[in-house]
Amino acid sequence: MSISGPVRRPSLVIRMRRYWFLYLLFVPVIVYYLVFRYYPIFLQGILAFKQYKLSSGIWGSPWVGFDNFTYVFARPDFYNVLENTIVISLLRIAFGFFPPIVLAILLFDLRSSWLRRVSQTILYIPHFFSWVIIYGIVFAMFSNTGMVNQLITGIGGSEQNFLMAPEWFRPLIVGSGIWKEIGWGTIIYLAALTGIDPSIYEAAKVDGAGPLQRIRHITLPGIRPVVVFLFTLSLGSVLNAGVEQILLFYSPATYEVGDIIDTFVFRQGLNQLQYSMATAVGLFQSVIGLILILSANWLAKRYAGTGIW
Amino acid sequence: MSNGNEKVYQAVSSAIVLGLTLLSAIPLIYVISMSLVNEQEWIDRGGFILWPQNPTLIAYERLFQGTAVLQALSATVVRTVLGTALVLLMTTLAAYVLSKRNLPGRKPMLFFILVTILIGGGLIPTYLVVRDLHLLDSVWALILPGLVDSWSVLVLKQFFENIPGELEESAVIDGAGEVTLMCKIMIPMAAPAMAAIGLFIGVAHWNSWFDALIYLDDSKWHPIQLLIRNMFSSSEIGAQFNNAGQHNAFNPVNRVSAESLKMALVVIGTLPILCVYPFLQKHFMKGMYLGAVKG
Structure with a gap:
């Protein structure tokens, strides 16, 4: 857009620091998506290949492949x-x-x-x-x-x-x-x-x-x-x-x-x-x-x- | 020739539209009418009542004599108000941030949200997350899992993007910081869109029951829709609300049929929706047509 020759873009870090407030606003959104949307997707991929036992929980339960x-x-x-x-x-x-x-x-x-x-x-x-x-x-x-x-x-x-x-x-x-x-x-x-x-x-x-x-x-x-x-x-x-x-x-x-x-x-x-x-x-x-x-x-x-x- | 065809076409299409409208309206009228009769009229007319002869609020009186309906209604009001406010807050945050075109990392952040429209963890893993966070049997189980609505983020983001850039520039020149810009200029500009989205989210909260079925054993937070569902499958609803202790308890004039009680529950479950419906209609007609014009 500029007509006065190339303008050097400030480095990424400087540009990101200018927007720190917006990133801060976005943190709760990220936390929500990680906890309630992405973690269940991850769990789905794990749990489908395990034999879930109530006593040992998700991580302690044994892997069973495609059983x-x-x-x-x-x-x-x-x-x-x-x-x-x-x-x-x-x-x-x-x-x-x-x-x-x-x-x-x-x-x-x-x-x-x-x-x-x-x-x-x-x-x-x-x-x-x-x-x-x-x-x-x-x-x-x-x-x-x-x-x-x-x-x-x-x-x-x-x-x-x-x-x-x-x-x-x-x-x-x-x-x-x-x-x-x-x-x-x-x-x-x-x-x-x-x-x-x-x-x-x-x-x-x-x-x-x-x-x-x-x-x-x-x-x-x-x-x-x-x-x-x-x-x-x-x-x-x-x-x-x-x-x-x-x-x-x-x-x-x-x-x-x-x-x-x-x-x-x-x-x-x-x-x-x-x-x-x-x-x-x-x-x-x-x-x-x-x-x-x-x-x-x-x-x-x-x-x-x-x-x- | 074609003028005659047009008349026939208008007559036929008016008839079809009118027929479909009646097909929509008659069940609603029937439900309301059935909720307004006592057992005497119900028996006299063989349970077929399109218009009550002696309308009475006895079914509603009986339902509100117990605590169950009132408790479910207040639980629903709490979850709807709290849920709508929080979803609106989070959705606005997400949409506002994502509407900043120069924000480094905007694309991946948007992608991060949109992916969840396509894939999800499914019923059981989500249930386990809610369980492991110890949210079961609390109102938060009905609110936190749906705290951001990805579609609404998209709609609201587009709305923010359409606010003229000059407005933002002149505010920045006047020395407005990011907080002032957001709270004093951008959010007031987007208020109509937020109101519309809030209405839709509110209706969704009012209508939901499946999450309560999954996450709540304890009936303290059972919303009205779940109560209605449970009462429909109960065979004792008639006995429950026609108990002795009432004056002349076995006279049909003082009794209300199970059918009328169920229909009164349906009316109670829809009344708030019908109250906000005119506002909803205004918003979605306007919004949808605007969206179409923009392409």
Whole structure:
């Protein structure tokens, strides 16, 4: 920038001393990250290869190589858990990914601004509810005394045990997830839609394009990068199938279709105190998850032009 | 021709949007209505109440007669206020420092924080850290593990970076030191963004229960969400809150169904969220659209 010839930069030490106050401010942040974020990562790498004994602690417990992993992979129920995790994640993507896109386009095109405002206000609310509350609402709707069963028996049908029946578990999980997030999910698309140059729409109108042509040739291309980006991102997190929600919704009657990696780790680790085995599963999940998210980012960069970083 | 299409399209999309809005609203109305009836009305109407005929606060009265709900609410208020204040403080520190473009080592410091968005230690190792720090069964177990939110650091850092550099330069020329610059100029400028982030962090604290499930055996610090979860799985909630000792305890008019008690708990668990919702909505609509404009 300077036009008066090269200026000698002060040495690093001098520059750093000028900012000593800022480094001081950053110390608590560093301490937090080391203790609560980095140390657990380190522990995960250690504990997964040890046989944790309560009496000898983490450091005194013996190394066992890959024993924890071979033990887990020999358990038939683990494959069931793995399958449930992937199936539930894919169901969430298959049924939950597109509704917010459609809703965003409809909201964006609505001419009645009061309908848009009112519906947006209501549709965003469930996003801010905890999963406990969502479970409460699902209970109100689908329990044996709930609204849906009252309607079914009211028209002469027979009561369905929605909350305990394995065949209803996944529809309820996926459905209530969509119910919670459909409104919130539109926001990012609405932001992308407002970025489209209005004059393109004007020109299309002059050319006599109808609403469907408009959507196909202007709206969809306009949000395509965001769609591709979010889609690859969601593929990157298929091993995280929503632990809080499932922990609330599932029961021994529905383990078979609902037990996922995170709930398995929760039960094996914290209820059965199998720390090493649960940590090994956690490490497996972390490593696969990291590979997935890195590939997803690579794909997003390649096909959408935007990655996460 | 295309004008007719447009009308059809507007009609169809209005109908779909209206339908989805009703699908969102009806369960909420049903929950509120169910919480406002006594056992008599519940029996009379076969448990299907979209609008109460004789609204009563009996479910709420019963819930607040015991100490459990009040204790859970006060525990939740403490963790939410304390947690939000500390997270906001730490997040602001991190974001402010990282927004200094000339700071030597800024890149690795940023990287140090962002890595944790991608990888984490998982449930058990984090639990062991909290246990070994003797934080189990204390309110700190609900606060310290989430003391900095990496995403919020990114958002706030960007906000600090967008404050015009001239402001900082003129302050430095006027002789402002680093502390004055931060406290008197930069932080007041960022106050709206901090308020927005604080609201979101506050909502997250109010809503959390999983950490309490993991870290607290003792129910002293059990937050309201965990209490609600436990009461939903309890089969004795009806008996618990319809105890004898009340006048005419077996008359359904003086009783409240387990369903109504549960729905009243759901309303209690969401009421603060609904109170701050208008502010949230203002912030996220504005913030999101601004973010999009910037690209």
